[in-house]
Amino acid sequence: MRFVSVLALCSALCIPTFAFAATSNLAQYLDPIMIGEQPTIGSDTIITPDLVITAYQANNFDAIWQDQDYALQAIELLKQAELEGLNPQDYHLQALQELLQQGDSAQFDVLMTDAVMTYATHLIRGKVNPKSLTKTWNYDQHDVTPDQAAAALLKHVKAQTLAEGLENLKPQIPHYKRLKDGLVFYKKLQTLEPLPQASLAKGVIRPTETDPSIPVIRRRLERLGYYTGELNDENLTYDKPLQEAVEKLQYFNQVKTDGVIGKDTLKLLNQSYQEKINDIIVNLERTRWVDNNLTEDFLIVNIAGFKVFLMKNGKLKWESNVVVGRNYTKTPIFKGRLSYVVINPTWTVPRSITKGLVDKVKANPNYLEEKNFYLVDAKRNPIDAQSIDWDSVNRNKFPYWFVQGPSENNSLGQVKFMFPNKYSVYLHDTPAKTLFAEDQRAFSHGCVRVENPFDLAEHVLANTNSWSRNKIDETLASKETTRVTLDKPLDVLLMYWTVAGNEDGLHFYSDVYNRDPALLAKLTQ
Structure with missing residues (x-):
């Protein structure tokens, strides 16, 4: 850099x-x-x-x-x-x-x-x-x-x-150059003769079906660079080459890659080139904000793209899907320093969630034992849950803290990555693995859940003492809470890029927190 x-x-x-x-x-x-x-x-x-x-x-x-x-x-x-x-x-x-x-x-x-x-x-x-x-x-x-x-x-x-x-x-990072190339591409498309809008005779088109809109869909995908087959306006069948092009469109635009042309895919097909241009412009600006802050090694979370990337020596070393905060519990944008990793962590339940747990205990007296919870007071002294009259407990003034012990079912999973910050945000494992299969992954209370956390632990601890993958696995099996301090802290950047210039092309993501319009307005003043 x-x-x-x-x-x-x-x-x-x-x-x-x-x-x-x-x-x-x-x-x-x-x-x-x-x-x-x-x-x-x-x-x-x-x-x-x-x-x-x-x-x-x-x-x-x-x-x-x-x-x-x-x-x-x-x-x-x-x-x-x-x-x-x-x-x-x-x-x-x-x-x-x-x-x-x-x-x-x-x-x-x-x-x-x-x-x-x-x-x-x-x-x-x-x-x-x-x-x-x-x-x-x-x-x-x-x-x-x-x-x-x-x-x-x-x-x-x-x-x-x-x-x-x-x-x-x-900015010298490849992401910026790819965004610029995309800007040139879509501005060139604006100069071409407009194509008709695609409209479906039925609500959905599936592979092998026929529809009068198929020729228009082919031409629109060809113009976007996704379709390279024959442009035969007499062919009204949704054939294999067209299906592959549709799946590319879906893949690069954060829509379920199933080849089915429904409402969301049709919207993408008819999206104006100016919308794409605007998306690229705001993300070029976001890249300029951080490029001079980048070191050779860093971890970057793209909140809008639901992805985490590990960069080593300025090159992509590893990536994984993530789950980020819901719209009302947004993951904040900031920079931190990953300084330690906790294997087999405990989870102290935030006050915002405590009320719900009180209700669950009232409904099921065995809930704490089933979910591996225990209670502590403000000084972390253990409290006997059996001594509490739960029927008379005021959920709004509960004086104790719920703590979940280490296990595969712990809400933080079996490992968390700590970069101390005032927002109490960190990266961690999760037992809710099915959420990673979703295209839109804004489900958390603000922290970032990592799909492949043990691989990340192996990478970030590679240069710390003798923390090999075998040692990580042995520590996980012990069920003992273990804190590992990195020999060299790693920069962590929580960013919000609704377009990412990845190695395989431009990926367009949903503006899940609705942040693009305000930035675009300031850029175009």
């Missing part, structure tokens, strides 16, 4: 050849910025006044964009912001083109400097501050230091290497 300062990138933008702006004319527009007045050039607001002023200070208040030919090249680079899912008009594009035609060198110079500084900042840390959207966000935003940014801008402008400088600021 590269860790490049935005300022350093911006400094590559300055080339003094354009006999363009005299120092006295520049001062007319820079002085108001320096004294804290509302910085504007015409109707355009200066977005990064601190970076702009520092750049001119570093350049002895001389014009930065004196080489008109290179300034034109820089404008072309700003236009390419669209390829990053950003809006070129955020970088004064129209005003710059007008000023260039008018020959207003001083205004152009200041506005151009701000445009490049702003674009560079957006590339390295995103346009939208994620903390304005998510209260749980605790990732460090990349620090843009004015002095470094100014130096970088001037360096790249003089060397005419601005393109390389900006490229280095973009």
